[in-house]
Amino acid sequence: MEKMIAFCGIICSACPAYLATQKDDDNERKKVAEMWSKQFKAEIKSEDINCDGCLIENGQLFGYCKICKIRECGLEKNVKNCAYCADYACEELNKFWKMVPDAKTTLEKIREIM
Numbered sequence: 506m507e508k509m510i511a512f513c514g515i516i517c518s519a520c521p522a523y524l525a526t527q528k529d530d531d532n533e534r535k536k537v538a539e540m541w542s543k544q545f546k547a548e549i550k551s552e553d554i555n556c557d558g559c560l561i562e563n564g565q566l567f568g569y570c571k572i573c574k575i576r577e578c579g580l581e582k583n584v585k586n587c588a589y590c591a592d593y594a595c596e597e598l599n600k601f602w603k604m605v606p607d608a609k610t611t612l613e614k615i616r617e618i619m
Contacts, residue, residue: 509558510615512579512586513601514608517558522567526555560586575601588615 509517517523521540525533534554542549549568557564559576570576575587575597584590587598593616594602594609602609 509560510586510611511559511576511608512584513559513573513575513598513605514587514610514612515559515605516611517556517560520556520558522554522556523558526557526565586612586615588612588619 507518509523511517521533521537525537531551534551537554538549538551541547553568555565556567556570559566559570559573562580578595578597579587579590582590587593587595593612598609598612
């Protein structure tokens, strides 16, 4: 499978929610929901674990991805991901990367080979 890299730099194709959805595996959905409920101190149900990756315009998205400003901007600008954006790195990305520094690393590597 080719890597699917979200606009923000998260590797969708390695995300447990994406993988459980693509396998259509309810046991995996349950495990992810339990793991994320503990990790994010939130109630996440197994039926919430459905995602086809944030690069799609129409399809299933997990929770926050439905309202993500970074995703919305990337779709509007029609870029492959934010590494390809003329406004890289914007304030929204910098705020997000404080929570998910690996996402920044992913986009930085893409920019190095561009």
